[in-house]
Amino acid sequence: MIGPLTIALPDWTADLVDPGRAFRSVEERMQLAIALARENVLRGSGGPFGAAVFELETGRLVGVGVNLVVGHHNSVLHAEILALMTAEQAVGSYSLRADGLPAHELVASCSPCAMCLGAALWGGVRRITTGATREEAMAFGFDEGPVFPESYRYLERRGIAFHADVLRAEAKAVLELYQDQGGMVYNG
């Protein structure tokens, strides 16, 4: 029961990531999150969700994630969770607000669920940028958990800005792709 857990992103994610590249615009950042989500569907490695963490000002890529819940037998492994975990490993701290660090942004192909909103707060990002909406995810059968208008205000009071609807149609198209391929909607 208490042996170590190993969490590994699929090998193909390395093909999408050019560590030297600066993702200057928010659209470039979202394109990466959507590409991660789409490839995750096409490769059959998980649900239709991708996310990444960037330095807010420079656009330097710090962490990436895709949904790995079913394959890893691990309900926690949403794309945003992986992006935050890998970013924290990269900076060597449990907080992306640690002393000396620049501001960081979480970019997610779909509006984060209740768990991931909480995780983004503890991870210390300064902005959350999203593509497909909560309502669109729910229309495809994905539960988003207990998220309310007051949830966003709570995070805003903790210094987190929200930037919604970035490349929303392209992000929603990945949910449609997953549905067309007969992808399992768990926790629906």
Added chain:
Amino acid sequence: MIGPLTIALPDWTADLVDPGRAFRSVEERMQLAIALARENVLRGSGGPFGAAVFELETGRLVGVGVNLVVGHHNSVLHAEILALMTAEQAVGSYSLRADGLPAHELVASCSPCAMCLGAALWGGVRRITTGATREEAMAFGFDEGPVFPESYRYLERRGIAFHADVLRAEAKAVLELYQDQGGMVYNG
């Protein structure tokens, strides 16, 4: 950035866990969660929080967790997250409601934060039993995130019961012990 992450519970947790034991009463279950929290403070391995997952009817122990955030450079690793992850590994599914499984319970030494409430929903537990309250945690400086009365009602509508205030004084005492030892309150 995308190398594998390894998450390992401290070796001492094995000393607290007798895999053959049935934890029949809710108080016995909470005593284990509190013992995990207390040892985590005394050994300096993390924050003052412990949790475990049990089969609801039999009391069979399925997963355990302690807070490992600071040492692992990983803001996601709250005690409840580890307990859910290890339980899912043990049953071999991303859901503790998978076909053929009995009902499971998450027992946490302190009321779960927003992230962990969401995680408990995705993990598929049927009951959440808690010791110290949200208000007590916040009085010690721990932020609990965007959790509202409606959050609990949302989970109740998804078939999760709540059992609060079990051995509450003993659970709160671990928060006091952590404070007395000068433990760092991050995300405060």
